[in-house]
Amino acid sequence: MSFSAFELHHDLLKAVKEKGFEQPTPIQRLAIPPLLQGRDILATAVTGSGKTAAFLLPLLQQLMNQPRGKTRVLVLAPTRELAVQINEHWAELARYTGLKAAAVYGGVSPAPQAKAFRDRVAAIIATPGRLLDLQRQRVARLNDIRYLVLDEADRMLDMGFLPDIRRILETLPTERQTLCFSATLPPPITALVRDMLHKPVALNITPQPLTAAGITHVAYPISQELKSNFLLALLAQNESKSILTFTRTKHRANRLADFLERKGVRCGRIHGNRSQNQRTAALDGFKGGRFRVLVATDIAARGIDVEALGLVCNFDVPQQAEDYVHRVGRTGRANAAGDACTLVSPDEEGRLRSIEQTLGRRIPRKTIPGFDYTRERSAVAEARAPEGRRGGDERPRRRYGPAEMGGVEALDRRKKNVSKRFFSPARSR
Ligand code: AMP
Numbered sequence: 001m002s003f004s005a006f007e008l009h010h011d012l013l014k015a016v017k018e019k020g021f022e023q024p025t026p027i028q029r030l031a032i033p034p035l036l037q038g039r040d041i042l043a044t045a046v047t048g049s050g051k052t053a054a055f056l057l058p059l060l061q062q063l064m065n066q067p068r069g070k071t072r073v074l075v076l077a078p079t080r081e082l083a084v085q086i087n088e089h090w091a092e093l094a095r096y097t098g099l100k101a102a103a104v105y106g107g108v109s110p111a112p113q114a115k116a117f118r119d120r121v122a123a124i125i126a127t128p129g130r131l132l133d134l135q136r137q138r139v140a141r142l143n144d145i146r147y148l149v150l151d152e153a154d155r156m157l158d159m160g161f162l163p164d165i166r167r168i169l170e171t172l173p174t175e176r177q178t179l180c181f182s183a184t185l186p187p188p189i190t191a192l193v194r195d196m197l198h199k200p201v202a203l204n205i206t207p208q209p210l211t212a213a214g215i216t217h218v219a220y221p222i223s224q225e226l227k228s229n230f231l232l233a234l235l236a237q238n239e240s241k242s243i244l245t246f247t248r249t250k251h252r253a254n255r256l257a258d259f260l261e262r263k264g265v266r267c268g269r270i271h272g273n274r275s276q277n278q279r280t281a282a283l284d285g286f287k288g289g290r291f292r293v294l295v296a297t298d299i300a301a302r303g304i305d306v307e308a309l310g311l312v313c314n315f316d317v318p319q320q321a322e323d324y325v326h327r328v329g330r331t332g333r334a335n336a337a338g339d340a341c342t343l344v345s346p347d348e349e350g351r352l353r354s355i356e357q358t359l360g361r362r363i364p365r366k367t368i369p370g371f372d373y374t375r376e377r378s379a380v381a382e383a384r385a386p387e388g389r390r391g392g393d394e395r396p397r398r399r400y401g402p403a404e405m406g407g408v409e410a411l412d413r414r415k416k417n418v419s420k421r422f423f424s425p426a427r428s429r
Contacts, residue, residue: 001023001024001029002022002023002024003016003017003021003023003024003057006024006032006033006036006057006058006061008057008061009060009061009064009097011064011096011097012057012060012061012064012093012094012096012097014096015092015093015094015095015096016053016057016093018092018095019053019092019093021050021053024050025049025050025054026049026205027043027045027049027050027051027054027203027205028050028053028054028057030043030203030205031043031051031054031055031058031203032054032057032058034201035054035055035058035059035177035179036058036061036062038062038177039177039199039200039201040177040178040179040180040197040198040199040200040201041179041180041197041200041201041202041203042180042182042193042197042200042201042202042203043179043180043181043182043202043203043204043205044181044182044183044184044185044203044204044205045181045183045203045205046183046325046326047152047183047325047326049205051151051181052085052086052089052151053089053093055075055149055151055179055181056086056089056090056093056094057093059073059123059147059149060090060093060094060097060099062147063097063099063122064097064099068098068099068122069120070120070122070144071117071120071121071122071123071124071141071142071144071145072122072123072144072145072146072147073101073122073123073124073145073146073147073148073149074123074124074126074142074145074147074148074149074172075123075124075125075126075148075149075151076126076127076128076131076148076149076150076151076156076165076168077125077126077127077151077152078127078151078152078155078156078158078159078161079127079155080103080105080106080107080127080276080279081270081279081283082151082152083103083104083105083125083126083127084103084105084280086103086125086151087101087102087103087125090123090125094122099122099123100119100121100122100123101121101122101123101124101125102116102121102123102124102125103125103126104116104124104125104126104127104130104131104134104140105126105127105130105276106127106129106130106133106276107275107276108276108277110130110133110134110139113130113134113139114134114139117134117139117140117141120141120144124140124142128156128161128164128165128168129161129164131168132164132167132168135168135171142168142171142172142173143173144173145172145173145176146173146175146176146177147176147177147178147179148169148172148176148177148178148179148196149178149179149180149181150165150178150179150180150181150182150196151181152181152182152183153180153181153182153189153192153193154182154183154184154185154186154189154322155183157186157188157189162188162192165192166192169195169196178196178197178198178200180192180193180196180197180200183322183325183326184322215328215339215340216339216340217328217340217341217342217361217363217364218339218340218341218342218363218364218365218366219341219342219343219344219352219363219364219365219366220234220341220342220343220344220365220366220367220368221344221345221346221349221365221367222343222344222345222373223345223346223373224345224347226373226375227315227343227345228256228259228260229375230343230368230371231243231245231256231260231293231313231315231343232260232263232265233368233371234311234313234341234368235265235292235293237368238310238311240310241310241311241339242286242289242291242292242293242294242310242311243292243293243294243310243311243312243313244286244293244294244296244311244312244313245293245294245295245296245312245313245314245315246295246296246297246298246312246313246314246315246316246318246327247295247296247297247315247316248297248298248316248318248319249297250271250272250273250297252315252316253269253270253271253295253296253297254269254271256295256315257269257293257295260293260295265292265293266285266290266291266292266293267291267292267293267294267295268281268282268283268285268286268291268293268294268295269282269294269295269296270282270283270294270295270296270297271295271296271297272297282294295315298318298319298323298326298327310339311339311340311341312327312328312339312340312341313340313341313342313343314327314328314340314341314342314343315343316343316348317342317343317344317345317348317351317352317355318351318355319351320355321354321355324342324355327340328340342363344365
């Protein structure tokens with residue numbers, strides 16, 4: 001199937017072709033037709049599935065036939081990075097249509113955002129907090145909105161945005177088409193969806209996420225103290241690759257980045273304590289090849305889209321399977337192959353196993369031949385120091401011995417009775 005089957009405007013098809021999209025992804029195949037008919041949808045789609053174009057293309061198509069000069073589309077996204085990402089996607093897909101969008105998020109001057117409202121750009125892509133601020137200042141005008149997209153709704157819930165979203169919803173015209181995308185559907189999201197959507201078409205494309213299909217997953221058992229040096233070894237082993245690495249906290253991100261810089265590795269950092277300008281500079285530096293490593297926390301994981309990203313490395317095992325999916329979703333984006341590795345200390349084995357159970361697949365354990373696993377505490381130990389004081393990390397660290405490595409291998413023999421959904425081969429492609 002090709003995009004021309006959707007009978008999209010040729011200006012959109014031209015942009016799709018220039019983006020290099022040859023075939024619609026499963027979510028695009030399923031979502032675009034009902035959206036073109038004006039239906040509401042509720043889609044459970046993970047990151048990397050091509051969901052952004054799945055909603056942007058039909059919205060753009062509908063706007064093509066309408067008078068200009070009104071802000072018709074509102075997209076709500078949980079993070080600034082995701083808002084910027086969607087805005088970039090819009091700019092690329094709408095490049096021949098003259099339809100403009102603007103990203104609205106906190107941490108930067110509101111002046112250009114206020115101008116976008118005054119200019120009545122076709123679409124506003126906003127994080128809830130800044131949008132509410134601008135509404136309170138009577139800058140944000142939403143009375144012409146006809147299309148509402150809630151992206152990554154479950155992440156909005158995690159970040160405590162649901163009350164803000166309900167407040168924004170109260171100010172929107174009720175006559176509208178509403179789209180909700182969420183990786184999971186916890187009860188508060190189901191309740192919100194019930195209030196917000198009108199006879200929605202339910203789409204569930206989670207069984208074959210493109211992100212997961214092309215990715216090679218590996219876990220490296222390694223003591224907490226040796227993790228930073230191990231990352232250096234990984235950099236040496238993957239000479240030509242850039243590495244996006246995730247830590248559990250901002251402090252660990254800073255300490256790891258400091259360590260790498262001391263070792264002569266150029267790296268950027270993205271986390272909640274960095275200003276928007278610093279985040280943008282870090283991401284641009286990484287995309288442009290100035291930084292070989294980008295150190296990030298989960299909060300910043302969404303919305304980072306780097307083409308041809310070599311390796312995603314979980315410096316810390318993620319708290320939940322969902323975070324794992326989102327982190328590794330930064331590599332192997334739609335149809336591309338990618339590598340994901342996880343550094344797992346003995347203390348983190350339990351968490352990795354529960355992620356494996358949720359995902360329905362064991363992640364193979366590997367070692368780097370030649371790496372000195374017996375080395376005493378390395379400089380990296382500092383990567384955990386601040387958290388020790390904040391509780392939970394004060395316990396003496398267990399170290400891996402040969403027996404424990406065997407124990408990990410024994411996991412291979414354990415029978416699993418969980419779905420194969422996450423790692424299933426790319427049947428859909
Ligand atoms: P998303 O899930 O919207 O964040 O998209 C993930 C990535 O897939 C982005 O880098 C898109 O540019 C890319 N993408 C979206 N649709 C397609 C397609 N039909 N073919 C190839 N790549 C795509």
